[in-house]
Each structure stands twice: as C-alpha cells, then as structure tokens.
Amino acid sequence: MKNLSLLSLTAIAACMVANHAMAVDSTGHGYAKAKLVSAVEVQSDSSTDALNFGTMSIGASGVVVNHAGQRSGGDGYLINDGNTPQAARIKLAHQPDVAGQVVTVNQIPNTTITDGSATIPVTTLTPSSTTTTLTTATHDDFTVGGTLGDTTNKPGGEYSGSFDVTVSY
Amino acid sequence: MKHLLSLTAIALCFCATQAMAASDSATGNSKAKIIAPVTITAVTGASGDLNFGTMLSSSAHVVTVDNANGRTSTVSSMLVDDSANAPHSGVFTVNNGGSAAVTATLALPSSATVSNGTDTLTVNNFTSNFPTGSGNINTGDTTVMVGADLNVTANASSGDYTGTYNVTLSY
Numbered sequence: 001m002k003n004l005s006l007l008s009l010t011a012i013a014a015c016m017v018a019n020h021a022m023a024v025d026s027t028g029h030g031y032a033k034a035k036l037v038s039a040v041e042v043q044s045d046s047s048t049d050a051l052n053f054g055t056m057s058i059g060a061s062g063v064v065v066n067h068a069g070q071r072s073g074g075d076g077y078l079i080n081d082g083n084t085p086q087a088a089r090i091k092l093a094h095q096p097d098v099a100g101q102v103v104t105v106n107q108i109p110n111t112t113i114t115d116g117s118a119t120i121p122v123t124t125l126t127p128s129s130t131t132t133t134l135t136t137a138t139h140d141d142f143t144v145g146g147t148l149g150d151t152t153n154k155p156g157g158e159y160s161g162s163f164d165v166t167v168s169y
Numbered sequence: 170m171k172h173l174l175s176l177t178a179i180a181l182c183f184c185a186t187q188a189m190a191a192s193d194s195a196t197g198n199s200k201a202k203i204i205a206p207v208t209i210t211a212v213t214g215a216s217g218d219l220n221f222g223t224m225l226s227s228s229a230h231v232v233t234v235d236n237a238n239g240r241t242s243t244v245s246s247m248l249v250d251d252s253a254n255a256p257h258s259g260v261f262t263v264n265n266g267g268s269a270a271v272t273a274t275l276a277l278p279s280s281a282t283v284s285n286g287t288d289t290l291t292v293n294n295f296t297s298n299f300p301t302g303s304g305n306i307n308t309g310d311t312t313v314m315v316g317a318d319l320n321v322t323a324n325a326s327s328g329d330y331t332g333t334y335n336v337t338l339s340y
Contacts, residue, residue: 023339023340024206024207024339024340025337025338025339026206026207026208026209026337026338026340027209027335027336027337027338028209028210028211028261028335028336028337028338029211029333029335030211030217030218030219030259030261030315030333030334030335030336031211031213031217031218031219031259031331031332031333031334032218032219032220032221032259032281032283032292032317032319032331032332032333032334033218033219033220033221033283033329033330033331033332034220034221034222034223034224034232034283034290034319034321034329034330035222035223035224035251035254035328035329035330036223036224036225036226036285036321036325036326036327036328036330037223037224037225037249037327038225038327039225039227095327097327097328100253101223101249101251102252168250169249169250169251
C-alpha cells in the first residue's frame with residue numbers, strides 16, 4: 001500500500017509540472033474597418049464657367065468681379081455691353097457615397113490673362129465659400145471672384161487665361 | 170447444549186477477528202498554485218476599432234495606421250480627411266486580476282481581411298505597443314494599441330469595409 005501511494009503522488013506531481021510548462025492563452029477579438037469612397041472631381045467649363053471681367057477701356061485698374069458676379073472698380077473705364085461679367089463657376093462632381101464629406105478649397109494662387117505677349121495679372125481669387133459640404137446630388141458648386149490688374153498701356157484685345165483650384169477632403 | 174454453545178463462541182470470536190484488520194496510514198501532501206487569469210478584451214466602437222479611416226481607391230496604395238492613432242499612405246493624396254470617420258488604432262484592455270505582475274507574450278495575426286460584400290482587402294503587418302518578445306503585465310488594467318497596413322487595390326469598390334482579427338496573450 002505504501003508503494004502504491006508513492007507512485008500515485010509522483011504521477012500527480014509530474015502532471016502539475018507539465019501544467020506549469022503549458023502557457024495560458026487569452027485571445028482578444030478585435031474589429032477592423034475602412035471606408036472607401038469615390039473621388040471628387042473639380043470641373044469647370046471654360047466656355048460657360050469662366051471668370052469674366054467684362055469689357056473695359058484701356059486704363060481701367062482694379063476691376064473686381066466678386067463671387068456673386070458683381071463688377072466694381074475700374075475708375076470709370078467700365079463698359080457695359082453684351083460681354084456680361086460673371087464669377088467663375090467651379091463644379092465639384094461626385095458620387096452620392098461622399099455625401100456629408102466636407103471639402104476645403106485651398107488658397108487659389110494668382111494668375112494672369114494674356115493676349116499675345118501682353119499680360120495682365122489677376123489676383124485675390126476668392127471662392128464663395130472655403131468649405132463645401134457635399135450633398136447627395138451629383139455635383140456641388142461654388143464660385144470664384146477676382147481682381148484684374150492695371151490695364152494702362154496694355155494693347156486692346158481679348159485676354160484669357162486660367163487659374164488652378166485645388167480642394168482637399 | 171454445551172457443545173452447541175462452544176461452537177457459537179468460536180464463531181463470534183472469528184467474526185471479531187475479521188473486524189480487526191491490520192492498518193497503516195500515511196499522510197500525503199498535495200499542493201496547487203492558482204493564479205488569477207489575465208484576460209485581453211477588445212475595446213469596441215469608435216474608441217477601440219482598428220479604423221483605417223476614409224480613402225480613395227483611384228490607385229493602389231497601402232494605408233498604415235500605427236499603434237498611436239497615426240495614419241499614412243504610400244500615396245498620400247488617396248487619404249480623405251473625414252472627421253466623421255477618423256483613423257484609430259485598435260485598442261485592447263489587458264486585465265491582470267492577480268497580485269503580481271505576469272510575464273506574457275502577445276501574438277499578432279500575420280494577416281486578416283476586411284470586406285464589403287464580395288469585395289475583400291487584406292490587412293497585414295500588424296504592430297503593437299506591447300514589448301517585442303515578452304513583457305510584464307502589471308496588476309489591474311493595461312491598454313494595448315494595435316496598428317496594421319491596409320492594402321487598397323486600384324479601383325476597389327467604394328463602401329464600408331469591416332472585418333475582425335485576433336490577438337493572443339500567452340502567459
């Protein structure tokens with residue numbers, strides 16, 4: 001009986017050692033996610049959406065077209081004709097999946113308009129809003145106004161150019 | 170009658186002898202070490218899900234969320250700054266209910282997936298702020314942060330992708 005008891009205790013001890021060598025695991029079940037959205041495209045039609053300072057005589061300076069399309073300045077050199085001033089229209093084309101996304105219009109750099117070798121600066125390009133919250137529509141728009149530089153000593157003609165609009169979202 | 174009584178006495182004596190067995194005894198010792206469990210539990214929701222945030226898939230890129238809520242991409246222009254879906258590291262709470270620190274190792278998955286319907290993206294290169302190899306887990310609660318890479322394939326379908334991953338603490 002004694003021998004049997006001793007063997008039994010030995011077996012239990014061995015079992016305990018084995019258990020101690022086995023690591024205990026605890027597993028956590030985490031969640032991962034991501035949201036993929038379609039891109040927002042900045043569009044502007046040069047034939048219909050251009051920032052247009054309208055018609056003026058040589059010598060006009062500081063002509064402003066605000067983002068509502070209203071023209072001012074020009075020191076009396078402004079001419080009202082069929083070439084109606086307007087603000088630029090910028091279209092943010094997008095899919096409905098980005099509705100609610102806030103788009104920020106970055107500062108618009110100055111540019112120039114030219115006719116041949118003649119150049120006139122365009123400055124203070126200002127959007128109607130620096131942020132736009134996208135809707136479920138296919139596009140959301142904003143406008144851009146600006147200031148035309150001094151036309152003194154510039155040759156008459158039709159001046160044109162472009163400016164870059166960058167949005168972040 | 171005398172003879173019969175004698176037989177009865179012998180029988181009783183025999184029975185008594187049977188009842189008195191030889192005995193021996195020994196006192197055995199046994200022991201056990203019981204330790205409080207250490208558990209690791211995911212913090213769920215916006216404050217605990219591993220969230221890669223919002224992004225474009227116009228071109229293939231790899232989005233990395235580190236274990237401190239930071240996010241980068243191999244094509245940074247693909248990232249969308251969406252305050253309603255801010256990137257976030259995965260968060261787990263490790264609880265040591267015992268009275269002494271425990272040494273443990275944390276095993277991260279080699280890869281996992283997030284999916285949206287039949288579209289699937291691979292998540293890999295998991296990282297954590299738990300010490301590489303093994304580390305001590307003090308008593309009470311400890312927060313473990315997990316990061317990973319999301320491999321966005323070019324022109325992957327738009328939508329909300331979700332998935333799960335397991336981390337295992339061994340001690």
